[in-house]
Every structure is written in C-alpha cells, then in structure tokens.
Amino acid sequence: MTDTPRLVLIDGSSYLYRAFHALPPLTNDAGEPTGALFGVVNMLRATLKEQPAYVAFVVDAPGKTFRDDLYPEYKANRAAMPDDLRAQLQPMCDIVNALGMTILRIEGVEADDVIGTLAVRAAEQGIDVTISTSDKDFAQLVRPGIALVNTMSGSRLDSESGVIDKFGVRPDQIIDLLALMGDSVDNIPGVEKCGPKTAAKWLGEYGTLDNVIAHAEQIKGKIGENLRAALPRLPLNRTLTTIKTDVELEQGPTDLVLRDRHAGELRELYARYGFKQALKELEGPGAVVEDHAGSPAGVRNTAAGYARSGAPAEGVDPSLSAKGEYEAILTPEQFDEWLERLRASEEFAFDTETDSLDPMQANLIGLSLAAEPGRGAYLPLGHDYPGAPKQLDRTEALAALRTLFEDPTRKKMGQHGKYDLHVLRRNGIEVRNYADDTMLQSFVYNATATRHDMDSLAKRYLGYDTVRYEDVAGKGAKSIPFSQVSIEDAMRYAAEDADVTLRLHRVLSPKVEAVSGLSHVYHEIEMPLVQVLERVEANGVMVDADELRRQSADLGKRMLAAQQKATELAGRTFNLDSPKQLGQLLFDELKLPALVKTPSGAPSTNEEALEAIADQHELPRVILEYRGLSKLRSTYTDKLPEMVNRDTGRVHTSYHQAGAATGRLASSDPNLQNIPIRTDDGRRIRQAFVAPEGRRIVACDYSQIELRIMAHLSEDPSLLRAFESGADIHRATAAEVFGRPFDEVTHNERRAAKAINFGLMYGMGAFGLARQLNISRGEAQDYIALYFSRYPGVRDFMERTRQQAREQGYVETVFGRRLYLDNIHARNQGLRAGAERAAINAPMQGTAADIIKLAMISIDGWLADHRDRALMVLQVHDELVFEVETGFVDTLVNEARDRMSRAAGLRVPLLVDTGVGLNWDEAH
Template sequence: MDKIATLTFRGAKTLAAKLQQNKELAYLSYQLATIKTDVKLDITCDELQITPPDVDKLHQLLSRYEFKRWLVELESGNWLSDKKDQPTVKINQSSSTENHALVTTPRVTHQLSQENYQTILDTQTLSAWIDRLSQADLFAFDTETDGLDILGANLIGLSFAIAAGEAAYLPLAHDYLGAPDQLDRDQVLNMLKPLLENEQVRKVGQNLKFDKSILANYDIDLKGITFDTMLESYILDSTDRHDMDSLAERYLHHKTITFEDIAGKGKKQLTFNQIALEQAVPYAAEDADVTLQLHWILWPQLQQSNALMRVFQDIEMPLLAVLSRIERTGVLIDPSILAEHSKELTIRLADLETQAHLLAGESFNLASPKQLQVILYEKQKLPIRKKTPRGAPSTDEEVLAELALDYPLPKVLLEYRGLAKLKTTYTDKLPLMINPLSGRIHTSYHQAVTVTGRLSSRDPNLQNIPIRNEEGRRIRQAFIAAPDYRILAADYSQIELRIMAHLSQDPGLLNAFAAGKDIHCATAAEVFAVPLDNVTFDQRRSAKAINFGLIYGMSAFGLARQLGITRAKAQKYMDLYFERYPGVMDYMERTRKQAAEQGYVTTLEGRRLYLPDIQSRHVMRRKAAEREAINAPMQGSAADIIKRAMIKIDTWLQQETELRVQMIMQVHDELVFEIDERDLDEVQPKIRALMEEQSIQLRVPLQVDIGVGDNWDQAH
C-alpha cells in the first residue's frame, strides 16, 4: 500500500477505505501518471539535430490531421528560409478535385513595411489606375465613409490593391483645414462606374456587403463580387474572429493600423473626412492591401474541400447581394402603436416592482445583481444554484427560471426583466431608429457571427422579438405594410425536426412526416401509447417539449423544469421516446462519436461546424459541446436551406421587374415580404414553391406555412 499511501491524506480514513475498495484502479492510475524513462529508442540524442523541413511530408501530415493554422503558415512560407526566392507549397487553384496537386510558386511576402501606397489626386493618375484595375485578374477594393449608416453615410474615399504592397487611396471628401484639393466625387464615380459594374472584372473585399450598399446610394450597382475574405474565413472556421484586424494578425502576422489609431476614441473621435491624408492614405490603402493578401492565403484553404467551396460560392457569396437589398429596403413601423405599448409596459413594470418589494419585505433595486443576491440568498435563504466566475451567487435568467418553479419572487423578477427588455430594446427604441431618409427601420444582417451559419441581425435585433407571448406579438403588430400593400410571412414548418428525421432515418419520424401528421401529436401517441385522435392538449405539449428539447440536447432535468414535473417522470418520457424512435438515439450517439474523432460536424450542404471543447477535460464544457454537436447539423442545415431559398426568390424577383414585391426580413426560419395586394395571387404560390424546392433531396418533404395580413403579427 506504500504507493497508494502517497496519494492519500494522512488520517483520511474514508478516502483510504475508498482506495482499498478500488485498489486495482488506484494502481492503474499510478502507472498511467508515471513518466516512463526506460523506453528503448532507435535514435540517440546526438542524432536529434534540426534539419531543413521536408515540406511535402509536412504538408501531407498537416493536411491529414487538419492542423489548419500550421498548414496556413507552411503554405505562406513562414516555416521556410527568409530568402524571398525560396519556393513554398501552394495549392493548385485550377484543380477541381478534393485532393489538389501540389505545385511550387514564389513565396508571398507578408512584410507590409515595404508597401508602395499611392495617393490619387488627379485624373491622369486615376485613369492609369482604372486601366490597371480593368486588366487585373483580380483586385481588392474598399470604401471609406463618415459613418456606418448604409443610407446616410457619405463616401469619403476608395482604395484599391492589385499586388502585395501595391495599393492606392482615392480621397474624395476630406474637408479638414488644410486638406489638399481632391477630385470631384461625381466625376470620379462616373469614371469608375463601368469598372465597378463590370461583372467580368473580379473584385475581392472584406465585408463587401457594406461597400455594395454605400455605392448603391450613388447609383452604382457593384458587380463582379467574387471573393470576400470575411466570408472565406467564416466558412473555414466559424468559431474564429473574422474582422480584418484579427485575420491580418492570425494569417499575416501583421498588426494593422486601426481606426482608433488615426481617429481617436470616445466623443472626440474624428470621422474619416476629418482625417489628414498623411494618416488616411496608409490606413485605407493598407485595408485593400491586407485584404488581397488574406485572400491569397484563405482561398487555397477553401479549395481543399469541394463542399466548403460550394457553401462559399453557391450560398454565402450570392447571399451578400440579397442581404444588401433587404437592408436597404427596410421595414415600415407604426410608432404610435409602440408608444401606446410602451405606456402600458411602464404601468405593468411599476406593478411588478411593487409586488417584488412586498414579497421581499423591503424596497430594493430590481436591476441590481448585488441587491438581488442579498435579498434572495442572504435574507430569503433561497438555494444557490450557480455562482458567478467571482464566486458570488448567480442571479442570471437561467437561475431565476429554475428558482421560479418553487418561489414567487424569482417568478416576478423574471417577468419584470422580460418586459423591461422589451420596453428598452423595442417599444422605446424602435421609433428612434426610423431612418429620416426612408421613413423605415433598417436592420443589419450579419453572415459571419453565429457558429451554425444562421444569420444574426443588429440595430435592431429582429431575431429576439418573442413570439410565444402577447407582449412580443404586440411588438410585431407595429411592423406594418405600406398603403395598398400587405405583409406576407412564409415560415418553414418544424424544419429542424424534419432534418432530424432525415439524419436519423428513424422509420417512425419518417412515416409521420410522410403522412403529413402533426408530429407533436404523433410523438405523443407513441410516447403515451394512446390513439392519435385521443391525444390531449397536455400530452401534445409534453411531446412538443420532448421533440424540440432533444434536438437542443435537453436533459431530463431541463425537461422536468420546462414541464413542471418530476425529474423521474421526465426521464420516463425520454426513455419512452427513444424506445419509439431508436433511430434518434443512434444518430445522437453516432454524432457524438464523429464529433469527438474529427473535431467538427457538418450540415447537409457540407458546412463545417467546429467544436473546440468536444474533447475538453472539463466535463460541463465537453457535455455542452456534445449537445452542440447534435443540434448544429440541424440548425446549420436549416440555415443553409433558407439561405438558398432567399437566393432563389431574389433571383426571381430581379427578373420579374413588373411585380411589386420586396423581401424585407429574415427571422429564424421565416421570410417576410411586402407585396402589392394586386400581386398576391401570383406571388404567394411562387414563394411557397421556391422555398419548398430542395437543393438536397430530404427523406421528408419540406412544408412552408404562409400567412397574409396588414401587419407582421397578423401574417405570422
């Protein structure tokens, strides 16, 4: 027992007893934790010398085991000699197969300190650059503006790059004291318009959706958008950061000039028109230069996978222009509806605050976590479910929801928080966001934010407007149609469950969807062993919670909390579910194993969803990654399906110019349109057909529910 004794605390009798009972495991643990120093090697220390790298062998190994960042460094030449003429491995871009032939090309230098940046201040220089850009196989392009509002921002300048370290900045509206004469903006844009609208002249940029929207304000329809480095990075690994500064540091080992470096911070921050050209030129030209060099590194990585290239070329890049049009169109809202709603929320919040004070026995600030901690845990002695990183009892929404099952004060606090968020985020704020130029609100859709491929929206965030309660639906009532127009909402019905049926190939789920059954009633009939016609409302509600809970990795504890039942009963429901639908369990186990082995899962289109914590030693993180692995293929596939639908519908609308219809929103699995009443009969069936038309043949049919109304709530 000497070895075991070294692992125990003296006098700890209970631990010693446990070790005695698990003697064999203890010895095994000791053996595994011991560094073995007597291994026979076929090589001596003297032979372990640094030698020139075997580039071909390195490339094979790094590709095989998917060390992506090391592979990037290898291909960029950073593992080789510092000689500029040293060859490096590059991917043959003309190859269309999954495994590309290796060719050697001159090493791309990433030393941006030797750049040749030019300032364009006369028409002769501009004409020369236009000629060079027109003849280039590809050029990088960027706009500089005095703000981020796509409708209200002014174009201050443009930058171009055609080779590493060779870029130019074209200032148009710098108006600081002492600024040099600049070319007339209208004249310049007339000269650039044929180039920028030429589909055959390929362009690359970083977040080109913004540049396309800005140029549209000047009657320029930017075409030839072939690559976007933000989207290239996003498709390679959605868990990374995709802003240009981060990409430059990660792939080029270069720290870029940031906007704050030249404009300052806070209230005194300058707008770009106030920046002196001595600072503006290096900043703007570097943007184009870095973008071009990033593309040369990112694009070969995408070419290693046909599936990733399809996602990039067939989904994300075409969607860029679609989103630009949706954002610029905007949504009409009625501020009077929101104002009335806000008044009612104010009254309700005051009532809830009074209730909370009565339940607590004293007044306190409901928005103060510290005061809540004192009230809930020190004075009311409620059980501590979770702690903050600093060790304090948590008062977050998840904890309050759990406590609300048994205690009245947390329930009141939850309702108060929800209504306060609606008021500050929507009823108070939306009227202030109406654009004076359009009379509408214009959200910004982000393609490179979520891990799964879903779009996110900001300013305002349309994704978070609740639809399951009356207050959230009332906010949707303020989203209205223009006179003589109607709102049409087209929603994929239970798309993630249908994808689950496809992926799991479970006969029960496949048959239920094929027969057009209500899937929640069908599940309830199976789980509770009752005829389909005899399923009660509560049974269907429970089955719905199970169906959606399982695809999000919900545990028996989570299901019990949601349904208000015991954990044992919830576990029984889940066991019955898996008995009736064994294919679902097989899919979940298969997916966990696949994710652990390769570090990612894929959507039906081949989009990769990486899981950094899938092999974490931290149990909670690993379990969370496993839940994400199960859900991500469904959520990501649903995202790919609706993105393809948006592209198809937009293509149709661009061709049918006589139709008075506009796509105005995308929220989760729903597309929202504003349609002239006279075109409804023609447009409605076409939208349904295009959305249900599948690019990948599912084993179950897609179903689209369509509603029409004077506002979004009526149509949903």
C-alpha cells in the first residue's frame, strides 16, 4: 500500500445532473424529490470508503464566466434547471458538508477550471489525483499522477494508452478533438458532420489543430468544405474547450483535508430523505460524532429552505441553539421600542443588507439589530418590489440610529463588520467603539479549525443551521436583488444574522479570554485594526489609468512579438499556454535536457524548468518572457483601470484579516500584495500608483524584519551582535560561516549566506539550498553545518520549536497568537515535514504580521489629527504607503519611522527604510 497522499476532486455539477436524468423521480415521505440526491450520496459514500487524504466537491458558481465573455452564445441552448433538481441542491450541499468535504464555488470560471487547476497543482506536489467525473473533457488532464474515475459506472482512465483506446487521440490532443467536433451541450459549433472518428483521423494524420488548419485545403470532399467553412471559429473553440489550470485560488490541494464527518447532522439528513442504507452504515462501527452531534433537530420552514435549529454544541447553553423570534420594524412604535431596547443594553449586534458585495458602491437596503440572544429585528429601508409595505423614512431612521452607533460608551459587534462600517459611513454614520467581531474571535481562537463565515461558525459552535442568502434571494440567473426580496423573507434572513452574531459572541468570547495571549492578540491587535483598515480602504489609492492602458498596449505588442519569435524558433505553430505541447516541443523535438521533473517524474515546463535550460536554447527564454508579460497584462494593466471607483476616482482594495493562519493580511479586488518589484515591467506598474497634485507618495518598509525576529527568538549571541552593530547581516553571516574577515567576504559567499539566512526561515534543507546555489548537495550540507556551528542558538531554536509543535500541536508568535499545525503528527512523512517547516517559519512570519498591524494602529491614531494632510493608502507585506501633502512629508516620514521602529520591543532594533516620490515606484 502506497504512502502517497491522494486528492479526490468531485465534479459535483456533472454528477447531480447525471443522477437526476439516470434515476427515477424518487421522493421521500414528505414528497420532496430525492432521486438525484440519492445517486450523488451513493457516489460520495463509495468515494469515502477509499479514505483519501484530501477531497473537494466542486460545483459551478452562479453568474457568467470568462467563456461567456469570449462567446456570448456559450451554453445558451441549455434549458433552465428543473424545479425538482433545484430543490435538491441545498440538501446535496448540506450532506457534502456534513461528510467533511470542502465545497468549492469560484466565480468567473467553471468547476472544470477549478478542478483542473487543483489537479495539476497537486500532481506537481507529489499528490495522486483522482477526478471523479463523467465529463469527457477531463481526458485532456490525464497524465502520470492524474486519473479520471466515473464512480457511477466504475470506469477508470489513468494512462495515455487508455485515452487513445477510448478517444483515438492522446490526452494532449483532446482539446483539439473537442474543438473540431464542437459540443452541442455547451452550444459550441464544430465542423459540420465531423464526429469523433473524423476528428481523431485528422489529428492522427496532422498531429495538432494548427496543422489541420494549415492543411485544410488538402482535405477533399464535402467534409473538407465544411472544415474550411469552420476555420475562423476553430481557435475560439479550442479556447472554450481548454480547461484552465492556472485559476487563482485561495485554497491549495493540502488545504482540502477531509474533515471528521458530522454524524448527528448526517443522521438527520439521511433519515429525512429516506436513505436507509446510508443511515445503517452511519450507525455501524466507527461512526465519528463531532462536537454537535445529538438527537435529530426540529425543522423550521423546510419547504421554503429556511434554517434548521440543530442540537447544541457540547458545553453550549441550549438557548443559544434554539430558534429565534424576529420581527420587521415597519411602524414608528416598533422603532421606538427597539431604540429603547438598544439604549438599555451595554452592547448590541448589527448587520447591514445591501445590493452589492463592493462596500464602496453598495446601497443600503436594510439594517438588522439584536441586543439579546434569540431575539432580533430587521429595519427595511429600501425594498421596492410591487406591493412592498411602506417603510420608515430612511433619513429619519438613520438619524435616530446615529446617536446609538456613534456613542463611544456602548459596544457594537458584527460578523466581518468592516464591510458594514463602510456601508454605514457612506450613509452618514461613523461607528464608534466597534468592540467585537465574531469572525475575528473565531480566527484568533483557532485560525484553522473552520472557515470563519457565519454559516460555518454557527454550525461548528452552535450546532445551528442558518438561513442562507440564496434561500431568500435565489441563485444564478434566477437570483433577485435584495431590494426585491419580500420583507418577511428578508426579516428571517437578516434578523437571524444579528441574532446569531450575538450568540456566537457569547460562545467565542470566553474561549478567547481564557488564554491571555489570544486575548491580547484579539483586543490589542485585531479589533483595533478593523477600523484602521476600513479607513485605509476608504482612502483608496489614485492610479493613472491612461498610463496603465499605455502599458497594456505595449505588453500586448511584446506578447505578440514573443509569440512570433517562439513560432520562428520552433519552426511551427504551437500553443504557448499548453505545458503538454511545450514539453513535446522542448524535450521530444528539440531534444533539450529535462533538468526539472514533476513529482510524478514527467519533464516540467514550469518557470524553474525553463530557467534551467535557458542557456541551451533561446526558446525557453522567449516562453518565460511571454508568460511574464501575459500575467502582468491580465492581472494588472488591463484590470486596474476597470476597478477605478466612479465616485472617488480611486482604486479601493479590500483587506482580509482572517485569511492566512499566520495573521498576514491579504488583499483582493484588486490584489495589491503581489505586484512585482524586481522587474522593470513590475516597477512600471507601480509607477501608475500616483499622488495627486501637491502631494507625494511615501513608502516605509521594514528592513529584514523576519531575520530580526529569528535573532530575537533564537537569542543567538552572534546573530544578535550582527544586528546590533548595524552591519550587513548577510556579509556578517558569510564572515562567520566561511571564517573570513568581514571586509574580505566575496560576492558569492555573501550570496550563499543570504540563501542560508532566508532558506532556514522557511525550513529549506540541503537539497533546496544546493538547487538555489547550483552546488552539490554535499557542499550545501557543509554550508548548513558551518552555519549551525557558528549560530548554535538558531539550531536550538529550530529544534525547540519543532518539539513544542509536536507536544502542543501549535506554535506561538511573540505576542501570543497561536498557529495550529494539523499535520504535525501525520503518518505521511511529507505532510509531517511540511508541518515542521511551518512550525519554524510561522512564529517569524506571524510576529512580523503582528508588528506591522501594531504599527498601523499606532500611526492611524496619530493621523487622526492630520487626515487633511496625510493618508495611509496601502499595506503590502512589510511596507506601509502614504499619500502626503508636500509640506508635511518630513513630519510624516519621521513619525512613521519612529512608530514602526517602536511597534515591538525586540532584542534587536527594527529598522525602517523610507522613500518619497511622485509615484509608488519612485518612493520605493
């Protein structure tokens, strides 16, 4: 039996449709349709019997994808989802979640693209991948380490020969086969009268679609005429049928760990839908019951899809898991009663309902409130459907609430409340004393125990099933704006949000307060940061859209030139974005050496592999250039101008506190954390981030902060001395390791020392160091041994940290943030080694994250009296960026540098580099 971990990627949409059409229209005793659900549940049970390490159930997200933008008629012929099938979607998700599987829905792409990306990424990491699907399109992904399994029919496709036997072409030719055939299901017209045998014959003779196109004149008869008539649309067909393998995902393969199943919830679901065999299996030996399993829960409005109040989690007051009492505030008398209730409370929970996910543009539709668990109210302000009840005057209602929200003596709480703070600010309310956020309480308590959205938290900590947005507003093409949701339905959904937030606070607060370090991180770092980030996001940053468009045009020309150059070098056309075609060209035709392999042993065409052979042929360097240009254009120069807010003329990113377990902030819409800095093209993009007239951009960046934290944590005397002296740390390390006087250290010795300094922080061993420095593994091992002999405190710190992780299951930052390591005791050596590497790095990366957050809080407090002269506009890794009035620059630089340097009292000084310019690049 192999120890190689396995990832199963389930094509949920495919199986649900297939089961619906393959099985009779079954129903349970209540008359609810169950046929498709029955088929999917049996498939899931069969999958779990094989005990994979990682599982994801992937379904299509509502809304358009990039294919719809390329081809508006894409899937236009598909009928609307039958009502009987739609009714089974939520039960399916409930069962999948209860079985411990991660459900993935990614907007803008199809489930196929998510599966393709995860499959390729996992295979490259040495994880065996099984794609559970009945969709033939996935045959293009078959390769060593990636297999297709049709769980309903039992068939398996796991080799090139198997694909050839079934389709008549190799896996890398499947895309071209589909492009020629077309796909009636997806409304992609192919070559008329060209079936799979004809398409396979052409590809067998000419090899690729491009070569078929090039030889179209040689194909005789009516089918040749049909081919020539279809030539203009074939390149688009190929794009439409290509499964993307480079989707940006927040979760990687190893984040998809199969969780313990929720036996209590499964018992309820299986009993409700009449799945007797599944229920019998559940009751058998080995059933796993998580923290909220119990007697079957009562059902509330199940026909309408509303929440079920489940059995309470262990140790939780049962009243916190009971059904709530909610009302819609429609009369002045009700409103006055609720105002009095809120005035009498020391704290209350709130939530806003809007018509957009973008808080900088969302319109306020309503507001929910709760001052005690189990009771909530919804104040509708913008429901405008025909027949909607008269609602209270918006201006008067918000004016009355403003006094409460702006009262600094009364605590307010929310769930991911930063969004709501934006919305209320844009409606004239500056919330003061935002004291608690249940998303952040959960994140600080245990960042990896669960997702931190309300539905997941309610399920885990209360044993409570919430009403979901799609239950009241619908999904996909049939969804409606929240302003069109009936006030009665909106009340059930919105008032519950405020109520459940208050309930979660009652459960999570004692957990956080029980550990002094966690309490410190929550109260002194995360909660004060919420309103700081809200201000930074609201400030936004000015970008020069015209400059970005000029850069896009230039990148486009250079991409085209790179394509043409690559074609000349190859002697034929090929798809530059196809790793398979590129691999065949480089290694089979050009006979270049495959110096880098994927974990499965196949030649790699990733960046490292191309760099390794770039000195042997010009083509790899051209491909690298093309890829770099393409990424910059699609991610930044094309996208950023479209994201300029029409009201402010600025780009407003969103920062995420509950993302990385280490506490590092992430950003999205747009993601400004990954703008490159080390290339000329990347720096050009930063030149488009500008200051308005009369102002300057100021950048303040911590210098080598993680290395300084390592010195602090390890307490190694030599490392501490090097930082205290202010010397070049890499040169000082080289002098120690190689036994040379400081001034005689060579460039290569400093380079080696730098690689060791940073590599050790990320758990890099001799093999990784050897590859980075292009030396033998033995020589790299000698370097590391020399390093540890000169810095024994670092070696002791690393071993001490590993031991702490093994004993406690977590490590901590300097400030007490806990970083749990789920795989520290994994039987798989690779997973265990990865957890040990994370144990060493996490305290340093987490402490660095805590330090810059504390610096932001301190600087924001000082800026309160100077917001007309300076704004904090960006946080990127270890850097803070400001927009500052020209005459105020020196004051800001001195104050920011001082506050950043004093954000933590380490054993070594914190140094801050600063720069000033008309744009971000000049200031860096």
